[in-house]
Amino acid sequence: MPVTPPRIAVPARTVHRFVEVDQVKVFYRESLPERRDAPVVLLLHGFPSASHQFRRLMDTLGRHYRLIAPDYPGFGHTRAPDGFVHSFERLADVVEGFTDRLALTRFSMYLFDFGAPVGFRLALRRPDRVAGLIVQNGNAYAEGLSDAAREFTALTPDTPGAEQAVLDLFTLDATRAQYELGTADPELIAPEGWLLDQHFLDLPGRKQAQRALAYDYKSNIAAYPDWQAWLRKHRPPTLITWGSRDPFFPEAGARAYLSDLPDAEVHLFDTGHFALEDHLPEIAPLIAGFLTRTWA
Secondary structure, X not given: OOOOOOOOOOOOOEEXXXXXXXXXXXXXXXXXXXXXXXXXXXXXXXXXXXXXXXXXXXXXXXXXXXXXXXXXXXXXOOXXXXXXXXXXXXXXXXXXXXXXXXXXXXXXXXXXOOHHHHHHHXXXXXXXXXXXXXXXXXXXXXXXXXXHHHHHHOOOOOOXXXXXXXXXXXXXXXXXXXXXXXXXXXXXXXXXXXXXXXXHHOOOOHHHHHHHHXXXXXXXXXHHHHHHHHHHHHOOOEEEEXXXXXXXXXXXHHHHHHHOOOOOXXXXXXXXXXXXXXXXXXXXXXXXXXXXXXXX
16 A cells, blocks of 8 residues: 655745944845735844844745845844944844845744844834834833843843853853743754854854843833833734743733733743744744734
8 A cells, every 4th residue: 555645844935134224234034924814024133143043943834935134243143333332222223224225115023032033123113114023022111120130131231240240141151041941841942043153143242242142231121111111002913922930031021911901812831041942843933923913
């Protein structure tokens, strides 16, 4: 009796390009969907990663959705000119210019970690472009800061011991811990993620860029009320997928969104910060269903 081969899910094709924005050579990945009018998702990465953190998600969903993932200045393959000031406001400037260069007039945003402060700044500037939000451990509420996160984000260059505390975050052990802390099964976490992140962190000038962003993170906390007001005013369709054992942004940060977005979908997973690493099979269908329901 002939054996029927299993159905194979064909991965998407993805292109890898650069575009110049205000003298910044922005690297980005873009999936090539089968339909020209496919829903568009701007994938905004976190620290200490870059667009490569979305490779498996793009392989999985990119045939049906146009997924676009840029690297910020100071991250990944993007090249910033000498003298570029690394702040969250400037990262948002570059991402806004990036969307202009690609003529992205409407998109959903995937907000993860640093992607939340970048994405919410963009949302405040261009609210008409935002079709929906997919929030994965991207914090916008004081309730979502762990004690450790509060202590770290309160550091200033004048705080005793601050410089060493910040520099310790850029070591291989710390990078690996961001992937593995909180996971139920560390064997599901591929080592290439933290090794590639560390490669980029160790490039000339990158630690100085990350140091500046670490001290600037408090500007995001100060902006939380503005982001929350935007959510209440615009009520974007929102899907929240959250690693509930994230040591930096705990589960309360996911539930806090419901105070301003009572209709948001919230899904909690027994894992840490980089939830896509070990829960892609559960999260990808949620994203697909959300985009199918909300894009029109």
